[in-house]
Structure formats: structure tokens, C-alpha cells
Amino acid sequence: MNPVITSISGWFASMMAGVIFVEYIFGWKGLGYVLVNALQNFDLPVVMGAVLVISIVFIIVNLIVDILYSWLDPRIRI
Numbered sequence: 001m002n003p004v005i006t007s008i009s010g011w012f013a014s015m016m017a018g019v020i021f022v023e024y025i026f027g028w029k030g031l032g033y034v035l036v037n038a039l040q041n042f043d044l045p046v047v048m049g050a051v052l053v054i055s056i057v058f059i060i061v062n063l064i065v066d067i068l069y070s071w072l073d074p075r076i077r078i
């Protein structure tokens with residue numbers, strides 16, 4: 001199960017990166033759209049906040065993956 005969980009977390013990271021482009025192309029109002037507009041307008045506090053939120057979500061997903069590793073395979077310890 002560990003390789004499956006690893007690939008799912010990789011897919012989630014790819015989706016997080018792709019959502020920025022999808023939101024901007026289709027004009028959906030979301031964090032990716034706000035991030036691209038802030039980059040175009042040189043609004044650095046908004047860029048830093050958006051990057052911080054995206055990185056916190058990524059860290060939480062990786063933490064959940066590590067906990068799932070230890071839960072599924074008793075040989076792995078936290």
C-alpha cells in the first residue's frame with residue numbers, strides 16, 4: 001500500500017500545481033486566479049500569502065501521508 005499512497009500524494013501535488021493554470025484559463029475565481037493577478041500587478045503580500053497557503057496545504061498532505069505509512073505498515077515508526 002505504501003507505493004499507492006505515495007503516488008496518490010504525488011498526484012495531489014500535481015493537481016495543486018495545475019489548478020492555478022486551470023483557474024486562470026477559465027476565469028474561475030479561486031486562489032490560483034488571485035495568485036496570477038497578484039503576480040501581474042506586483043502585489044507581493046498577496047503572492048506571499050497565496051504561496052504560504054499552498055505550502056501549508058502541501059505540508060499537511062505530506063504529514064497525513066506519513067501518518068498513513070505508519071498506520072498501514074507497523075515496521076515504520078514516526
